[in-house]
Amino acid sequence: MTLSVIEFYKNFQKDAVDRIAAPYSTEYGSLIYWRSHILFTIIMTGWIFGTIAIIASIGLFIRENAWGLALLDAFCFVLCATLIFSNRIRYEIRSSIALFIFFAIGNGVILSVGPLSGGSLWLFTFAVLVAVLLGLRPALVAVFLNAFSLSVIAWLISTGKIGQDFPFFKTPQAMLATGVNFIVLNAIAAFSVAVLVKGLVSTHEKKRILTENLEIEQIHLTRVKKDLEVEIEERKQAKEALQESEAKYRLLAENVTDIIWAADMDLNITYHSPSVFQVRGFTPEEAKGHTLEESMTAESYKLVMQVFRQEMEKIANQKGNPNSPITLELELYCKDGSTIMAEVQTNLTFSPDGQPEGLIGVTRDISDRKKLENELRQSQKMESIGNLAGGIAHDFNNILSSIIGFTELALDDVAKGTPQEDNLQEVYTSGKRARDLVKQILAFARQSDEKRTPIQVDTIAKEVLKLIRSTIPTTIEIRENIQSHSLIMGNPSQVHQLFMNLCTNAAQAMEDAGGVLGVKLTDVEYGNQAPRPLSELKSGNYMKVTISDTGPGILPDIINSIFEPYFTTKGVGEGTGMGLALVHGIVESYGGKITVDSELGKGTVFSIYLPITKKREGYGPYEKENLPSGTETILFVDDELPIVKMGSQILERLGYQVTVRTSSVEALELFRSKPGDFDLVITDMTMPNITGDELAMELIAFRSNIPVILCTGYSKKINDETAAEIGIKAFAYKPIVKANLAKTVRKVLDEAMGECSVN
16 A cells, blocks of 8 residues: 555656656756756645645634635645646746745745744745756845845834834844845855756756767767678678689689780780690790790781880870770790780770779680681682683683694694694694693682693603793703602693792792702602601602702791792782692692792702602603594584684594584574484583573473583583583583594494484
8 A cells, every 4th residue: 555655656746747847858867857856846845734834824813813824825725736737837937936935925924923933934945946946047036035025024014014013123223134144144045056056057968968979979889880880791791702703703814715914004914814824835924024025026016016006195195995905916926936826805904093004905826717717718719719710711721622623633634754743743732731731720729620640750840941941041050950750640731830830930039140940859768767858748759859049038927928829029910929829739739748948148949749659651742543433414513713613624524514603593593493404413511692501401402312512611500410411411621632522422423323223
């Protein structure tokens, strides 16, 4: 029960204090809290003990008829209750009312009982409590009110209006001395308490501000700590991510096949990835110690410096994108002294203020790619050569057909042993070589297959030297040293062309100052253990052909390009750039090898190694032979009049009846008008209006059993398979040779007659 009362009182006290302090902060320890607490204590004490005062007042009222004091006590009791339970009275008004009660009671008691009663204590307490509850200035007002009240009371007593029964105050001096002493003491007490309260207020305010600042600082520090913890965690994560990223990039840099590098603005290498060892043979430390000039050829270094200066000028002039990558193809040195072709891609790096501070880049070995590119270019050159050869083959073979054909006809008519026969034999031999030369050009361009036979190289070499002796200056001496008479598998025209090209080049190199042209043929043998001049040479017997000159030599920077098609150092109109490419192609196709050694100012030596065979065969002079003949009727069609004349004469001498046409359109009209008059049609392939294959299809469509021979020097359009599908019986390859034509015609006619017999 006691605990419940105490708990009820504590709750009631808290609610009352909160109401008194409203609308100010009721935070525990604040000045308004303690003032409200003191005011509650005063009012509550006055209200509780006011009950006793009311009882005493009622007794006094009954005994002495003192209605005024009783009403005052009752009024103060009601005010205390109002001040405790009211919710809408501000603290200043509430405390003023409570203090006024003290002031009123003090004055009432003095007026009723006298100055020596408890009223003076009420007034004294009034001023002190004003200092406590309201501060210094209100305390000054309270002391003034006390002084005023006492002065009024002293005046009333001195005039006799009241206090006739107050024996102490008989003289004004006594009342003045008592009042002054009271006021002085009251002022001292009130002002002291007010100053003390003010000091406490100031101290409390500083403490409050300091506490608030500390709390703010604590909150700030807490936030900073939290942010710092977050930042530390983020940095930790970033560091871990950076370490992971660095590990990945390090792993990438250490295992990538390309070379990753970095350099400063003085172009000194500051980093090389380990792959530099696999690519160039240097360790990263060795490569870092090299300057750019030491790392690449002079031409590549010159290119790098030129591009670097251009990029620096762009940055200085603020032109272009400074972060655009630069890609160069450079020739780099390897540790073993060799070089590689490399594709170098680089970017400038910049400092935070935008100034270039270095370069980073990637170097890739593209030697294999460049080799493939060169092979592709070589293939394209060969294709262009083939297109060129194919373009001229037809016309050239037509010309050769006339030369060879008419020469054969003339040799049939000329007397044996005469100078005319010798001259015609030379023309015939040259025509056949020209024919083989066209075949060889087509074979070199991969347009046709070339038949090879055993040939004697020394005979061809001597013939070439005899031929060029009359065409070169007398200041050039020819030294012939032929020790080998072996045979090789090849084509006479190709070998003739080989010697002619090399000897002509050697002579041209010595035209101005003269010199010595040397031609040497020797037999060499390379066994499994014997050292070889070239590792590519297989074991076996070779003919070594050496062609040398004492000219100015070949520049080192072009010596590796001399075998490329179209490469030439001669002026426009002086060379085609095909000679050495042709020689290289012939030698390689024979399974041989060719090398070149040259020293500036001393001359050049070409060494050719050709596999030896023991078979023998060669060109022979034209000899009249018994050829198959006939009496059938033949339609001969060609748009070239000389070939028509030559073909008709050859066939007529063999006994055939020949009708010729130089227009495929006219030939078709003639055949349609007289389809049964012809036993065989011989037609050229390349003709205007109607080509040979088209004419053959028209003829066979009109008469299915007509045999057709197609003449061609070169054509991509027709081959054995397509010819068979059309119904063409045979090919006569230009230039037309009498013996070949005779045998082909007789064979086709005999086969046609056999088919007719079966049918």
